[in-house]
Amino acid sequence: MGLFSRGRTDGSEPLDLPYDPGSAEGLAARWTRWGAGIGPMHSPFTDPTGEDAALDQPADVWFLAGTFGGSADRAVTVPAGRPIFLPAVNMWDFPAYGPLEDLPRSYGSAELDDEPVEPIWISTPVPFLVAGARLNLVTKSRKPVPTVVAGWWVHMPPPLPGPHLLHVTGGDGHGFTLDLTFRLTVTEDS
Numbered sequence: 001m002g003l004f005s006r007g008r009t010d011g012s013e014p015l016d017l018p019y020d021p022g023s024a025e026g027l028a029a030r031w032t033r034w035g036a037g038i039g040p041m042h043s044p045f046t047d048p049t050g051e052d053a054a055l056d057q058p059a060d061v062w063f064l065a066g067t068f069g070g071s072a073d074r075a076v077t078v079p080a081g082r083p084i085f086l087p088a089v090n091m092w093d094f095p096a097y098g099p100l101e102d103l104p105r106s107y108g109s110a111e112l113d114d115e116p117v118e119p120i121w122i123s124t125p126v127p128f129l130v131a132g133a134r135l136n137l138v139t140k141s142r143k144p145v146p147t148v149v150a151g152w153w154v155h156m157p158p159p160l161p162g163p164h165l166l167h168v169t170g171g172d173g174h175g176f177t178l179d180l181t182f183r184l185t186v187t188e189d190s
Contacts, residue, residue, distance in 0.1 A: 017030070031087070090151025108168070
């Protein structure tokens with residue numbers, strides 16, 4: 001683990017969650033913590049190639065990161081047997097004292113190997129604490145801060161070993177858009 005990092009490689013959570021960790025809300029909260037737990041030097045949000053995608057991944061799921069707008073084309077190696085979880089579009093709020101307002105014009109779509117994967121709307125109405133890495137790109141703070149997140153999320157079962165192309169798009173309906181391409185290589189050995 002490098003400078004500016006607070007992530008955990010053992011899959012444990014640093015603070016209790018108000019959600020079951022395997023539920024949709026729990027995964028969204030864990031993804032937010034994962035993103036905040038990695039400092040700006042190797043942030044998966046700003047990684048142009050995918051080389052930082054494996055940092056601090058939990059043992060039970062593989063998180064992928066979007067960008068702060070625009071497009072990205074990343075090559076990522078994923079261990080076999082891991083479901084994949086990422087936002088097509090999302091937003092977070094902190095310090096939060098209640099749920100985010102709905103984003104009625106927002107949208108998301110995904111395709112794995114040209115087959116549609118239906119994103120689901122996930123919102124965390126109960127704030128959860130995020131203690132990030134120094135200068136992280138989520139809360140910008142190491143101090144625990146109550147956070148909520150909402151958006152269109154892609155939750156896929158584990159892809160079969162081999163190469164895959166994941167294409168994810170999303171937007172808020174007000175000009176913010178994402179266009180993400182992940183060239184996945186799912187390895188036999190985990």
